[in-house]
Structures are given as C-alpha cells and as structure tokens.
Amino acid sequence: MxxxxxxxxxxxxxALLRQLxxxxxxxxxxxxxxEYRSAFRGRGMEFDQVVKYTFGDDVRDIDWNVTAxxxxxxxxxxxxxxxxTLLVVFEDSPSLHFGSGAQSKREALLELAGLVxxxxxxxxxxxxxxxxxxxxxxxxxxxxxxGQILHAAATLLARPAPGATDPAPEMPWRFLARAAxxxxxxxxxxxxxxxxxxxxxxxxxxxxxxxxxxxxxxxxRALPAGESFAAYDPxxxxxxxxxxxxxxxxxxxxxxxxxxxxxxKLFPNPLSRLVVTTxxxxxxxxxxxxxxxxxxxxxx
Numbered sequence: 001m002x003x004x005x006x007x008x009x010x011x012x013x014x015a016l017l018r019q020l021x022x023x024x025x026x027x028x029x030x031x032x033x034x035e036y037r038s039a040f041r042g043r044g045m046e047f048d049q050v051v052k053y054t055f056g057d058d059v060r061d062i063d064w065n066v067t068a069x070x071x072x073x074x075x076x077x078x079x080x081x082x083x084x085t086l087l088v089v090f091e092d093s094p095s096l097h098f099g100s101g102a103q104s105k106r107e108a109l110l111e112l113a114g115l116v117x118x119x120x121x122x123x124x125x126x127x128x129x130x131x132x133x134x135x136x137x138x139x140x141x142x143x144x145x146x147g148q149i150l151h152a153a154a155t156l157l158a159r160p161a162p163g164a165t166d167p168a169p170e171m172p173w174r175f176l177a178r179a180a181x182x183x184x185x186x187x188x189x190x191x192x193x194x195x196x197x198x199x200x201x202x203x204x205x206x207x208x209x210x211x212x213x214x215x216x217x218x219x220x221r222a223l224p225a226g227e228s229f230a231a232y233d234p235x236x237x238x239x240x241x242x243x244x245x246x247x248x249x250x251x252x253x254x255x256x257x258x259x260x261x262x263x264x265k266l267f268p269n270p271l272s273r274l275v276v277t278t279x280x281x282x283x284x285x286x287x288x289x290x291x292x293x294x295x296x297x298x299x300x
Contacts, residue, residue, distance in 0.1 A: 013114075013153070013154040013157035013158045014150070014154045016111075016114070016157065017114055017118065017150055017153055017154055017157070018150075020111070020114060020115055020118060020283075021118055021122075021150075023283055024115060024118040024119055024122055024283065025122055027119075027283060027286075027287055049076075049077050050063050050066050050074050050075070050076055050077065051074065051075060051077050052072070052073070052074055052075075053067075053072075053073035053074055053075045057075050058075070061075040061076045061077075062074070062075050062076075063075060063076050084120070084123070084125040084126070084184075084185060085125065085126040085127075085128075085142050085180050085181055085184035085185070086116070086117070086120045086125055086126065086127045086128070086142070086184065086185045086187060087128050087129070087130065087142060087176075087179055087180040087184055087185065087186045087187070087208070088113055088116060088117060088127070088128070088129040088130070088156070088187050088189065089129070089130045089132065089171075089176065089186060089187065089188045089189065090109070090110075090113055090129060090130070090131050090132065090156060090189050090190070091132050091169060091171060091188065091189065091190030091191070092106070092131060092132060092133040092134075092159065092161065092162055092169060093162065093168045093169060093190065093191050093193075094134070094162050094163065094164050094165070094166050094167075094168070095168075095191045095193060096109060096161075096190075096191050096215075097161065097164060098217055098219075098220075099217060099278060100217050100218060100219040100224075100231075100278075101217075101218070101278055101279065103278045104278070105191065105215045105216070105217055105278060106161060107278075108215045108276070108277075108278045108282065109189050109190075109213070109214075109215045110156070110157050111282055112189065112213055112215065112276070112282045112286075113129070113153070113156060113157075113189055113213075114153050114156070114157055115282055115283055115286060116187060116213075116286070117129070117149055117152065117153040117156075118149070118150075118153065119286070120149060121145075121146045121149035121150065122146075124144065125144070126142035126143060126144045127142055127143065127144075127149045127152065127153075128140050128141050128142035128143065128152065128179070128180065129152060129153075129156050130172065130175075130176065130179060131156055131159050132169040132170070132171050132172065133159065133162050133169050134162045134163075134166035134167055134168070134169050135162065135166070137169070137172050137175075138155075138159065139175070139179065140152045140155065140156075141179075142180055142184070171198060173198050173199065173200045173201070173204070174200065176204060177200065177203060177204060177207060180208070182207055182208075183207075183208070183209065184208050184209070185208065185209045185211065186204065186208035186209065186210050186211070187211045187212075187213060188210065188211070188212050188213070189212075189213045189214070190212075190214065191214070192212065192214050192259065192262065192263050192266070193259060193262075194255070194258040194259045194261070194262045195262055196262075197265060197266065201266070209272075210267065210272065211267070211272050211273065211274070212263070212266060212267045212272065212273045212274070213273075213274045213275075213276075214263065214273070214274070214275045214276075215275075215276055215277065215278060216275060216276070216277050216278075217277065217278055218277055218278070218279060219231075220256070221256070221277070223242065223244065223248070223249060223252055224242075224244075225244065226244065228241055228242060228243040228244060229241070229242055230242075271289075271292055271293050271296055274286075274289045
C-alpha cells in the first residue's frame with residue numbers, strides 16, 4: 001500500500017476548490033434545489049406563536065394542548081431563519097494519514113470539508129471553520145460571500161498535516177461553545193476512533209445542530225484477504241505486519257464495533273451522521289445525505 005507522507009498537504013487548494021465549485025453549483029441548481037437549506041433549517045428553530053390550523057399546514061406542528069382547550073385545531077408557528085451559519089470543525093489526527101489506495105483518509109476528508117463549505121457559499125450562508133491539530137488550533141469566524149468562503153476553505157485545505165508521531169489534537173470544546181451563534185450548524189469531521197463522550201458535548205448539542213462526517217478506508221471495514229503484508233500504521237508511527245490470523249481479525253472486529261458504538265452515541269440520529277469511504281464520490285454522498293434529511297423533516 002502507498003505510505004502517506006506525514007508532511008504532505010493538498011497542493012494548490014484554490015485550484016481544487018474551483019474544480020469542485022462547478023459540480024457543487026450544478027448539484028444545488030439541478031439536484032438539491034432547496035433541499036440543502038431545508039436539511040439544515042428544517043421547519044424553523046425559533047418558536048413564534050400559536051395560530052389557527054388551516055388546511056395544508058404541517059400536522060406535526062399542531063399544539064394539542066391548545067387544540068384541546070379551545071376545541072379547534074391550533075398549530076405552533078416558527079420563525080423561519082433567513083440564513084444558516086455553518087461551523088466546520090476539522091479534527092486533524094495523525095491516523096487520517098492512512099490510505100490503502102490512491103487517496104488517504106485525510107485528503108478525502110478535506111475534500112468533503114471543502115464541498116460543504118462551497119455548498120454554504122452557493123447558498124449565501126455564513127461559513128467558518130476550526131482546524132484542530134496537535135500543533136495548535138486555527139479559527140476563522142463565519143463569513144458570507146463566495147470570495148471570503150473560498151479563501152477560508154483554501155486556508156483549511158492548505159493546513160499542514162500533523163506528523164505521524166504527533167499526539168491526537170486536543171479539541172477546544174469550551175471555545176467551540178461560543179465560536180458561532182446559537183442554532184448554527186456545527187459539522188464535526190474527523191477519524192472518530194473509539195472515545196468517551198467529550199465533556200460538554202451535551203451542551204453543544206443543545207446549542208447547535210450537530211452533525212458528524214467520517215471517512216473510512218476500505219481496509220478499516222474489512223482486512224484484505226491473502227498472504228501477510230507490511231503496512232504503515234500512522235497512529236503508531238511504524239510499519240506493522242498483518243498476517244491475517246484469526247486473532248487479528250477478531251481484534252479488528254472488536255475495534256470496529258467499539259468505534260461504531262462510540263460514533264452512534266455521539267450522533268444518535270442516523271440522519272445526523274455521514275460515513276463515506278475513500279473510494280466513494282463525496283458530492284453524491286452529500287446529495288443523498290441532504291435528500292434523506294429533507295424527506296424526514298429533520299430539525300436536529
């Protein structure tokens with residue numbers, strides 16, 4: 001397998017983003033239409049008042065207490081938010097260097113981050129990011145406008161990768177709680193190895209619409225069959241020999257189960273988490289994700 005250079009980064013990120021931009025615009029104008037906005041905003045976040053129910057209103061908004069008291073149907077009315085604020089949180093851990101094919105997990109995840117930021121730009125939303133890395137964190141406050149968002153996305157994609165022997169980054173949870181306005185979308189992208197729930201995570205879930213995006217390598221889902229081989233383990237920073245023994249496969253299955261349990265605990269709603277592989281088309285995966293959220297009427 002190719003060994004990812006721990007010091008590598010995406011060359012000419014602005015050129016890559018411009019290549020992706022036309023695909024994003026096509027998806028928004030011809031495939032997603034208003035679904036991107038509905039997928040984030042849902043039916044509105046802020047309660048306004050109770051009004052009489054009329055034919056065609058969403059029955060999910062009926063206020064049954066008021067309806068029972070007054071003897072005729074009333075519904076809750078929500079204030080429609082006029083813009084989405086999207087905060088992309090990129091957890092840049094050394095384990096993202098892994099790649100059994102032509103692309104590492106880090107490259108695929110950065111592309112996914114860039115696509116989401118471009119979607120925000122096309123939809124005239126505010127977009128910012130936090131890059132959490134072993135050497136320190138970088139914050140760019142949410143901004144509006146194609147040029148500013150494109151520049152922010154290029155800055156994120158150009159960030160140097162952590163070294164293979166670096167520790168996992170320390171996530172700035174307290175800072176994140178005030179990094180964006182209430183009801184913003186906080187999109188956490190990372191490797192999501194098995195972990196305990198971060199302190200203060202429940203507070204962030206109440207403050208923001210939280211979503212998680214993860215990229216898997218095919219070898220993470222199933223160890224390759226065949227003879228033994230050497231592979232680079234970026235988490236350990238060394239070459240390891242995979243023999244394909246029953247014990248190795250059992251340990252791998254246990255790790256996968258623990259990771260999935262931790263992942264689902266962080267994002268209990270299946271429509272708040274997205275997993276793609278390094279071989280998947282990331283834009284197609286995003287389109288399916290937004291389709292599913294809008295169809296289900298998800299607001300959180």
